[in-house]
Amino acid sequence: MRLFITGGTGFIGSYVLAASLAAGHEVVALRRSHHSHPVIPLPSEPHWCEGDLANLQVSQFHGVDALVHLASAGVNPKPASWRELVRANAEGSLRLMELGTEAGVRRYVVAGSSHEYGNAARRYDPIPPDAPLEPLSPYGASKAAGFQLLQAFAIASGSELFYGRIFTAYGEGQFEGNFWPSLRSAALSGKDFLMTSGRQVSDFVSVEVVANHLLAACIRPDVAAGVPLVVNVGSGQATSLLAFAQAEWDRLGAIGRLLPGSLPDRADQIERYVPDLRGLQIPASTHC
Template identity: 40%
Template sequence: MKLFITGGTGFVGSHVINQAHTAGHTLVVQRRPSSQPRLALDRQPQWVDRALDGDFTAELQGCEAVVHLASHTPNPPYAPLDECLYWNVFATVRLLQQAAALGIRDVLVAGTCFEYGAAAEGLEYVHPATDMRPSLTYPISKAAATTACLGLARHLGLRLQVLRIFQVFGEGEAATRFWPSLKAAALDGRDFAMSAGVQVRDFIPVEEVARQFLAALDFTAVAPGRPQVRNVGTGQAQTLLAFAKHWWAHWQASGQLVPGQVGLRPGELSRLVADVNSVHTA
C-alpha cells in the first residue's frame, strides 16, 4: 500500500516508518523543514519537507491512505490554545480535504488519551465513547480535531479511524519525559526523584503503538461515513511507581528511586487505563 504519513520524524512516526517499510508499504512522509527522525531509520522514505498547512496535492497523488501522526506541542509546556488549534485542527482538516479531493477515503488519525480529560476520572477503564472534557491547551485542540475529523468523515464519506494513544514510552521519546529521564538517571548511576507514583496508567511500548496503527490499515470493518474511535493501549493498569521500579531493576541501576519528592501536575488524573476491547462508531 502507498501511504501518506505526517509527522514522520516524531516519536511514534519514526517507529511507524520502520515497521511500515518492513511490512512492504511505499511511504510518502511529511516532515517539518530541518526536522530529523527521533531514531535511526532502516530505510529512507520519500520525504516531503513542508509545514503541515501546505499544499500536498502533488504528493498525495497515487496514495491509498493517509496516516496522520503530526501534532503540535504534545509535551508540556503546551503552546497557547490558538496556536494548538491552528496546527492540530485547521491544518489537519486542510490535509484531509486535499486527500478526499483526490479520492483518498482511508484515513488514520492519531489521537491522545488526554482528550478524555476530567470525563475519565473515576473510570476503571476508559471506553472510546467517553465524553471529551479536557482542560489544557493541547488536549483541547486534539479533542477539537477529533470532532472536526469525525464530522468531515461523515460529510465526505471517509473511512476514518481515530486511534487514541495511551501512555506510550520507548526509544526516541523526548528526553524530558518520564521514561527517558528515568533511563538516563539509571545508566548514569544517579538517584531519581519522582512523585509518589500512585498514578495508575496504561503504559504501552511505542513499538506496539506502531504495530496497532499498521494493523488498523485494514479498513474492511469501517464503513464510509461511519468513522470509528478506538483506544491504543494494553488495557493493563500499573502505578507509575511500579513502572519505575520495573525499569530501574531492568537497567540494574545503582542509584536510588526517591518517590514523593515531586508534586503532581495540576489536573493530573489518578487513573487512566484504556478499554481496548471496544470500538465506538461515531
C-alpha cells in the same frame, strides 16, 4: 500500499515510518525541512516532501492508499499558543482530510490523545472510546476539536477513518525530560531517581506497540466508509507510576536508588487514567 505519513520525524511518527518501510510499503513522508530527522534509524528512506500542513497540495495525494496523520502541535515539551494549536490540530487536520478526499484517498489513520478525555476520566474506569471529551489542557482541547471535525467530515464524505487515542507511550527517542527517558538515564548512569509518590495509575504502552497498531489500521477490514472507528491505544495493563518505575528500574539493572515521594504530587492530578481497549485488535501482518 502507498502511504502518506505526516509527523514522521516525531517520536511516535518515527516508529510508524520505520515499521512502514520495513514492511515494504511505498511511503511519502512530510517533514518541515531537510534538517528534520526521525528520532530512530530507518531501514530505508521514504520519499520526503518538505513543508507543513498549510502548504500541501491535492496532487501530493494522488495514488495514496492510506493517509496516516501523526503530526501535532503542542506535544510536550514543545510549547504552542492557543492559535497555533487550533491552526495545526484542528484546521490543519481537517484541511489534510479535505485534500486527501479530493485526491481520492479513502482510508485515514489519525493519532489522537488520551488528553482529550480530561475530566471525564474521573467518572469512568476504564475510559471507553465514546466517553465525553472534557479536556483540561489547551493541547487536549485542540485535539478534541480536531477529532470532532474529522469525525463529522468522515461521515459526510463517506471516508474510512480510524482514530486511535494513545495513552502513555514510552521508548527510545522520546524527549529526554519525559518520565521514562529520565528514569532510564538515571538507571544507566548509576544515579538515584527522584519522583513523586507514583500512586497515579495509567496504561504504559511501548511506542513499538503503538506503531504496530497504527500501521495495522491502514488495512483493517472493519473500518467502514462513513462509520469512523474510534479506539483507545494502550497495553491493556493498568499500572501505577511507581510499579512501572520499579519494573523498569529492575529491568535496566539500576544500582542507584529509586526515591518515590521525594517530589510533590500535583494537587489536581487524576489518580486513575485507564483506557477501555474495546475495538483494539492484535495487529496481523502489515506487509504488502
